[in-house]
Every structure is written in C-alpha cells, then in structure tokens.
Amino acid sequence: MSKQINSKEPFAMVIFGGAGDLAQRKLFPALYTLHRSGFLPDNFSVLGVGRSPRETEDYRQFLRNAITQFARTEVDNEEEWSSFAERFDYLSIDVTDAGTYDELERAVAEQEKQFSLPGNRLFYLAVAPKLFGVVAENLKAGGLTENNGWKRLVIEKPFGRDYLSAEALQEQINRSFPEEEVYRIDHYLGKEMVQNIEVLRFANSLFENLWNNRYISNVQITAAEIVGVENRASYYDSAGALRDMVQNHILQLLMMVAMEPPSHLNPEAIHDEKVKVLRSLRRYEEHDVSQYMVRGQYTGGFIDDKEVPPYLNEENVPEGSTNETFVAGKLYIDNFRWSGVPFYIRTGKRMAEKSTEVVIQFRDVPKHLYFNKDNNLGSNLLVIKINPEEGLALQMNAKKPGVANQVVPIMMDFCNNCGVDTPEAYESLIRDALEGDRTFFTNWEEVSLAWRFIDPIRQAWDQEGEETLAPYESGSYGPKEADALLDQDGFQWVSPYHPETEKKPVVRGQEISD
Numbered sequence: 138m139s140k141q142i143n144s145k146e147p148f149a150m151v152i153f154g155g156a157g158d159l160a161q162r163k164l165f166p167a168l169y170t171l172h173r174s175g176f177l178p179d180n181f182s183v184l185g186v187g188r189s190p191r192e193t194e195d196y197r198q199f200l201r202n203a204i205t206q207f208a209r210t211e212v213d214n215e216e217e218w219s220s221f222a223e224r225f226d227y228l229s230i231d232v233t234d235a236g237t238y239d240e241l242e243r244a245v246a247e248q249e250k251q252f253s254l255p256g257n258r259l260f261y262l263a264v265a266p267k268l269f270g271v272v273a274e275n276l277k278a279g280g281l282t283e284n285n286g287w288k289r290l291v292i293e294k295p296f297g298r299d300y301l302s303a304e305a306l307q308e309q310i311n312r313s314f315p316e317e318e319v320y321r322i323d324h325y326l327g328k329e330m331v332q333n334i335e336v337l338r339f340a341n342s343l344f345e346n347l348w349n350n351r352y353i354s355n356v357q358i359t360a361a362e363i364v365g366v367e368n369r370a371s372y373y374d375s376a377g378a379l380r381d382m383v384q385n386h387i388l389q390l391l392m393m394v395a396m397e398p399p400s401h402l403n404p405e406a407i408h409d410e411k412v413k414v415l416r417s418l419r420r421y422e423e424h425d426v427s428q429y430m431v432r433g434q435y436t437g438g439f440i441d442d443k444e445v446p447p448y449l450n451e452e453n454v455p456e457g458s459t460n461e462t463f464v465a466g467k468l469y470i471d472n473f474r475w476s477g478v479p480f481y482i483r484t485g486k487r488m489a490e491k492s493t494e495v496v497i498q499f500r501d502v503p504k505h506l507y508f509n510k511d512n513n514l515g516s517n518l519l520v521i522k523i524n525p526e527e528g529l530a531l532q533m534n535a536k537k538p539g540v541a542n543q544v545v546p547i548m549m550d551f552c553n554n555c556g557v558d559t560p561e562a563y564e565s566l567i568r569d570a571l572e573g574d575r576t577f578f579t580n581w582e583e584v585s586l587a588w589r590f591i592d593p594i595r596q597a598w599d600q601e602g603e604e605t606l607a608p609y610e611s612g613s614y615g616p617k618e619a620d621a622l623l624d625q626d627g628f629q630w631v632s633p634y635h636p637e638t639e640k641k642p643v644v645r646g647q648e649i650s651d
C-alpha cells in the first residue's frame with residue numbers, strides 16, 4: 138500500500154533492551170540502513186537501556202560490531218560513521234524500578250538538548266514481554282511521557298499468551314499510552330511481499346474480479362523454517378508454534394489475503410477491514426479442534442545432508458515436552474466472499490526448506506476440453522512468494538510449442554528482489570513508526586480477536602497432551618496428518634516453487650475425462 142505520510146521529524150529513541158539480541162540483529166542494522174538511505178532526519182538520538190553497565194564508547198563499538206555483522210549496508214566512511222555513532226548512548230538501569238526513571242528522564246533530556254531535538258520520543262520495548270506493561274507504567278510515572286512533541290510506544294511480540302493476559306496488558310499499557318500511540322510489531326507486516334498483497338489485489342482488475350469463492354477453490358498459507366528451536370527453548374517450549382507463529386504472522390497473512398478493499402488507504406480503514414475478516418473467521422470449539430487442526434513435533438532427521446537432533450534432545454527442552462513445533466489447519470471465513478473456501482495453513486520448524494508463501498488455487502474450467510492421457514494440466518495457481526525469494530508466479534495451461542494437441546502447465550514469474558536489495562522488515566516498520574504510520578502495525582482488536590480464535594485450540598491441545606502430537610521427521614514437510622486435511626477435500630499442498638531451479642509446484646492431479 139502506498140504511504141500516506143512522509144515526514145522526517147527529529148526524534149529521540151529509547152531502546153529498552155538496547156544491548157539485547159533483537160537490538161543487535163535487527164534494530165541497529167535497520168537504523169543504520171535507514172540513515173544511509175536518507176530516511177532518517179539529520180537530527181536524532183538513540184539511548185540504549187539495559188541492566189549491565191557499559192561505557193558509552195564500548196556501546197558504540199558494540200553498535201558498530203552489530204552493524205558490521207548484520208546490516209545490509211556497509212560502514213565505509215569513518216567520518217560518516219562517527220556522525221551516526223555519536224548519537225547513540227547507553228544507560229544502565231533496572232527498568233522494573235520506578236525510582237530509576239528520573240535518571241532516564243535526565244539522560245533523554247540531555248541528548249535532546251545536545252542535539253537540539255524538539256521533544257518527539259519513540260520508546261521501543263525490546264525487552265521480555267513480562268516487562269512491557271511495567272515499563273509503560275513507569276514511563277508515565279517517571280514523567281517521560283510529558284514531553285513536548287509526539288510520543289509513541291513500539292511493542293515487540295508476543296502481546297499476551299492468551300486473550301485474558303493480552304487484555305490485562307492492554308489495560309496496563311493504555312493507562313500510559315492510548316491505542317493511537319501504540320505500535321505493536323508483527324514483523325511479517327514489514328515484509329515487502331506482504332505489503333504487496335494489497336497492491337496486487339486492489340491495483341489489478343485481473344485478480345480482484347476473481348478473488349472470491351466463485352473462482353478460488355482454496356488458499357494455502359505456508360511458513361516453513363529450517364531452523365529448530367535454537368537457544369530459545371525457555372520461551373518457545375511454553376509458547377509453541379500456535380502462539381509463536383499462528384496467532385500473529387499466519388493470521389495477519391490470512392487477513393491481508395481475505396480482507397475487503399478498504400475505503401481509503403489509511404490505517405483506520407485498513408484495520409477495519411482486517412478486523413472484519415477475524416470476525417468472520419469460524420471459531421472452533423474445543424471438541425472441533427481435532428477435525429480442523431493438526432499439531433506436530435519434529436524428530437531427528439537430515440537437513441542439507443546434516444543430521445539434526447529431535448526436538449526433545451534440543452538444549453533446554455524439558456524431558457518429555459509435548460510442545461508443538463508444527464501446526465496445520467483448515468480455516469473458514471464465513472462471509473459472502475469466502476464462504477466454502479478452505480484456507481489451509483501450515484507452519485513449522487525443521488522443515489525441508491525455508492519458505493513463506495501464499496498460494497491461491499483457482500477453480501478448474503467448467504468443461505474439460507483438453508484432458509486426455511497426453512496432457513498433464515495443472516490448476517491455475519497464483520503463488521505469492523514472501524521469503525526468502527520474493528515474487529509472484531502464475532501457473533496456467535498452454536499448448537506445448539510445436540507439438541499438436543499437447544497442453545502443459547507453464548509458469549509466469551516475477552521476481553521482486555532479483556538485482557534489487559529490498560528493505561528488511563524492521564527498516565520499513567521503524568520508518569513507519571517514526572513517521573506515525575500505523576498501517577502495518579497490529580491494532581488491539583486484531584490481537585484480541587486472534588487470541589479468541591487461538592484460545593480454544595490451545596485449551597484442547599493442552600488437555601490432550603501427546604495424544605494429538607504427530608511426530609514428523611526433520612527435513613520433511615510435516616506430519617502426514619497435515620496432508621490428510623487437504624486429501625479429504627480433494628486437494629494437496631502445493632510445494633514451494635523455485636523459479637531458478639525450475640522446480641514446479643505440484644498441483645492437484647485432475648481426473649482425465651473421456
């Protein structure tokens with residue numbers, strides 16, 4: 138969607154968790170690339186906050202190391218680097234201690250004075266979720282929200298672990314920051330091709346006219362990862378793939394694909410349409426869950442010829458854990474546009490490849506003129522490739538060149554990131570937050586409705602324990618139970634499509650009629 142806002146107002150940014158993993162791997166690189174691309178104002182400051190003591194110069198060196206290692210933009214000019222780095226400072230406080238916020242206020246005010254900043258403040262919560270609420274409260278109690286300019290609070294995920302905890306957090310945050318000042322990050326919304334879904338749909342009569350249950354037979358959303366739990370078991374083992382990926386990223390993709398055209402390209406109009414999708418999303422009762430949802434846990438296996446351990450042998454995973462590392466589901470949006478169209482979703486760790494994509498499978502032609510034993514027709518497919526390849530592929534059927542009566546599936550490809558270095562999600566999102574554009578942040582209604590959909594599924598699975606936990610081999614596409622969800626409707630998962638290797642998606646084999 139095109140941007141409505143484009144201002145470069147000077148700002149002071151406070152990163153809580155300013156020496157953490159997210160800051161190093163995502164936030165510093167994004168800030169540096171934005172700066173080098175001319176998207177930051179000339180005048181700004183950043184204060185990193187953490188518990189461990191650090192000298193200013195050490196913090197700037199830490200900043201540089203992170204940028205050297207993770208940024209897509211190189212540090213290639215010392216003078217230019219110094220003018221960027223001098224805007225960064227660090228303060229060691231315990232953010233749970235309200236008494237330390239006087240010191241924080243002084244440190245921010247000092248930077249504002251040093252760089253003649255007008256008082257706009259962006260508070261970025263890159264700390265553990267249990268600290269989100271308390272930091273918001275302390276910011277207000279400590280007087281940091283009584284600044285002269287705008288104030289905005291950027292919050293990382295996860296926002297709660299169920300509806301009730303999310304609601305309590307929302308109330309706590311809203312006591313200091315009204316909803317319009319809250320920017321909840323879902324980094325999938327910062328991805329180029331996710332933002333492109335609306336453009337594709339609403340700027341092309343070609344697709345929008347067909348975008349409904351009369352022409353689409355099913356939609357598939359896949360977010361497959363190669364990585365396992367890595368060193369995050371303490372968080373992941375109590376979250377599971379359902380909370381970690383489905384409640385947020387997968388449902389956001391679903392909303393982008395299924396929403397009605399908004400009346401305007403402003404955040405309110407867009408959020409209204411997204412929320413309507415969640416209101417129409419069929420909620421499963423606990424007793425329905427096994428019919429529509431599948432969960433799995435990876436066993437050992439091979440990825441890229443390298444042996445990888447089962448989830449249960451990963452570092453810090455509790456013995457006998459029944460946590461899911463894979464989820465698949467068949468979802469329905471019970472409205473006029475989508476009634477009867479299954480939305481199949483799947484996400485998992487240690488799968489065969491890293492691939493996030495949406496596949497729209499169109500209905501077959503009403504009369505099968507070309508089906509015979511020589512023809513291998515495929516369904517019309519629109520593949521929206523989100524990550525790591527970005528682009529679009531459209532499968533059609535066409536006459537095989539030079540061969541009479543032979544019809545074959547062909548692919549038309551568009552690559553979005555070939556020869557172009559597209560922005561990282563965090564670059565887009567930080568830029569939007571600085572510009573006051575909430576379009577690609579999640580609003581409270583979306584979050585709360587998403588939890589209301591997720592909670593009964595979680596409860597069913599928590600009660601069933603390992604009974605419903607399907608093992609799948611590392612390096613596969615998930616458990617066979619996930620295939621069965623589609624088989625029973627006469628469909629199958631479309632494999633990720635790789636134009637450069639000409640690996641074609643597998644499509645439903647269609648019956649050959651006489």
Ligand SMILES: NC(=O)C1=CN([C@@H]2O[C@H](COP(=O)(O)OP(=O)(O)OC[C@H]3O[C@@H](n4cnc5c(N)ncnc54)[C@H](OP(=O)(O)O)[C@@H]3O)[C@@H](O)[C@H]2O)C=CC1
Pocket residue numbers: 153154155156157158159160162186187188189190230231232233262263264265266293294295
């Ligand atoms: N890392 C990632 O890739 C992603 C992270 N996130 C989210 O981002 C947030 C941060 O994650 P991540 O960076 O990985 O976490 P880390 O544990 O790496 O960093 C947390 C930071 O918080 C600081 N901190 C913790 N407690 C306090 C305290 N009481 N007072 C002051 N500072 C404190 C730590 O400082 P110190 O070490 O000095 O104690 C540390 O700098 C989480 O909400 C996470 O869910 C979301 C998506 C991806």
Ligand SMILES: O=C1O[C@H](COP(=O)(O)O)[C@@H](O)[C@H](O)[C@H]1O
Pocket residue numbers: 360362381382493524
């Ligand atoms: O939010 C999360 O997302 C990542 C996957 O993100 P991607 O951009 O690489 O697709 C996932 O690994 C992680 O578990 C989850 O917390």
